[in-house]
Amino acid sequence: MMSQLTLDLNPDQMRRLMDLAAAESRTPEDLGREALDRFLQARQDDDPNARLPQDRHAALRAMIGLAKGGPADSSVRHDWRPEDEQ
Secondary structure (H helix, E strand, C coil): CCCCCCCCCCHHHHHHHHHHHHHHCCCHHHHHHHHHHHHHHHHHHHCHHHCCCCCCCHHHHHHCCCCCCCCCCCCCCCCCCHHHHC
């Protein structure tokens, strides 16, 4: 089962896509899937770190404590509010 993605193309992009699809006797959808596969593979080849991290929350954990004036770890001080410090 395939998922669906909707793209807004400008008139020039749509014309070029339709012309290429007709010239290659393929559907615009096939060309779009091929282009997306190439883009994703190139991205992965250029930057192996572009893959999703094994630890999906690593980026969020790295941000804990970055807000000036906030608690270092909100899990420790979950009831903290700025007005509590006044």
